[in-house]
Amino acid sequence: MELSKRVETLTPSSTLAITAKAKELKKQGYDVIGLGAGEPDFNTPDYILEAAKEAMDSGMTKYTPAGGIMELKEAIVRKFKQDNQLSYSTNEIIVTSGAKHALYTLFQVLLNDGDEVIIPAPFWVSYPEQVKLAGGTPVFVSALEENEFKLTPGELKKAVTDRTKAVVINSPSNPTGMMYSKEELEALGKVCLDHNILIISDEIYEKLIYTSDEHVSIASISSEFKENTVVINGVSKSHSMTGWRIGYAAGPEEIIKAMTNLASHSTSNPTSIAQFAALAAYEADESAINEMKKAFAERLDTIYRLITEIPGITCKKPKGAFYVFPNVKEAVKMNGFSNTDEWVKAILEEEKVALVPGSGFGFDDNVRLSYALAMDELVEAAKRIKRFVLNHQNK
Structure with missing residues (x-):
């Protein structure tokens, strides 16, 4: 069956693709840290869950x-x-x-x-x-x-x-x-x-x-x-x-x-x-939002500091959302890769850290890292990326 021309023009989501690959490796038993998530890692606040249950119990279905x-x-x-x-x-x-x-x-x-x-x-x-x-x-x-x-x-x-x-x-x-x-x-x-x-x-x-x-x-x-x-x-x-x-x-x-x-x-x-x-x-008031914001702000400060300490990586410090978008052009070149996509793939395979290549966002020299995950995972992810960059210097 021939598909519509509209669908044939679509480019698969790079964020979903890298997340799927990370999940596949996790299922195989690997300790994968996924930095591709585009969602908060906090559960929905309890008062919202309770409102949903009340709506169901009241027949709002x-x-x-x-x-x-x-x-x-x-x-x-x-x-x-x-x-x-x-x-x-x-x-x-x-x-x-x-x-x-x-x-x-x-x-x-x-x-x-x-x-x-x-x-x-x-x-x-x-x-x-x-x-x-x-x-x-x-x-x-x-x-x-x-x-x-x-x-x-x-x-x-x-x-x-x-x-x-x-x-x-x-x-x-x-x-x-x-x-x-x-x-x-x-x-x-x-x-x-x-x-x-x-x-x-x-x-x-x-x-x-x-x-x-x-x-x-x-x-x-x-x-x-x-x-x-x-x-x-x-x-x-x-x-x-x-x-x-x-x-x-x-x-x-x-x-x-x-x-x-x-x-x-x-x-x-x-x-x-x-x-x-x-x-x-x-x-409701914004106490739950503010609690989440406080955690994200602490994570941002940490991941930004750790990422910018890695040779060949520079970064503008973000002001909002929960992503950093560092420029890795020099690290890619220093590690002997021809493009960022290959570099990201190698990091996932060797160090089991999932980054999203900037090509999906229209910027080939950058990668997107989500800090919507626990602090210890962020620290470990940065450690692995740094180890990869240092191990592949001048290759």
């Missing part, structure tokens, strides 16, 4: 409206008002089966064949694939490492054509952990307004920031920006609810209505029980 239960949409409205100084109506919000599904649905209703979406590199691996699945063309703009991997207004202007429909901004970023300031976002937003480009603002790591820098939603800068922005967010990272699959989008009512109509013919609705769990997440 049926279909819900395609765009999400009203109680959760109202909680999201309050969240935007409190956290981001943004005022949305419930008609401007759709609850989806994860933030990834929010993005997928948005691209499906937004793009026609040949429409272009500007994606700054390094980028999250699913952005370009989702654009392609919607018939669009991803346009990559490499952001300089010396600029903390952030897109500049000049770079954005150069990438604009008469086919440009949108630009994706991810802050804090996966894979770099970097974030944009209000001034940087304002400058990018002005370019988008001048060229009638929709801003897609992925803010899924909003709550995981470890510096004094404050997260700014680009939609909050002005009413014009808000009308030209779709904000993507969810509870997966902030509340350690990756498996519950609850995300959402907020933006112009006509876009949200189209997304809701599409969802009604695809998923029907996000899982009812998970929606009530997410409602509990947003109705």
Whole structure:
């Protein structure tokens, strides 16, 4: 059976591939440390688990409206008002089966064949694939490492054509952990307004920031920006609810209505029980989030120090998310490998440490390390990587 051309263009997820390989080695009895995970290692807080059980016991196990239960949409409205100084109506919000599904649905209703979406590199691996699945063309703009991997207004202007429909901004970023300031976002937003480009603002790591820098939603800068922005967010990272699959989008009512109509013919609705769990997440205080943030901040300080002590590896210190994105170009060269992918593969085979090569994120000289695992494992992983680099010097 011949498959669709859309599916044949897809590139497999590098993060999922490396995770699968690590799990395979673990099953074979090897002591593998996986640094590829894109999810918190903490369990979902107890009060959320209890809310889910209560929802099941109360019979909340049926279909819900395609765009999400009203109680959760109202909680999201309050969240935007409190956290981001943004005022949305419930008609401007759709609850989806994860933030990834929010993005997928948005691209499906937004793009026609040949429409272009500007994606700054390094980028999250699913952005370009989702654009392609919607018939669009991803346009990559490499952001300089010396600029903390952030897109500049000049770079954005150069990438604009008469086919440009949108630009994706991810802050804090996966894979770099970097974030944009209000001034940087304002400058990018002005370019988008001048060229009638929709801003897609992925803010899924909003709550995981470890510096004094404050997260700014680009939609909050002005009413014009808000009308030209779709904000993507969810509870997966902030509340350690990756498996519950609850995300959402907020933006112009006509876009949200189209997304809701599409969802009604695809998923029907996000899982009812998970929606009530997410409602509990947003109705509680942030003590559980703060506890997780404290642990991540300590891990970041440790893994950053240990990684930058390894010969041939340099790194910009992230401000948020739970990844570091070091440049390993010199280490790869020093170890006698022709590219980073081969170097990463050799480290997994020899030292049983799973890294994600930067090629999947559009940056061949870097690797992504997740520090969403126990401190002792992080320390051991860094020890093994250093041993590998030293053992292979000048080979």
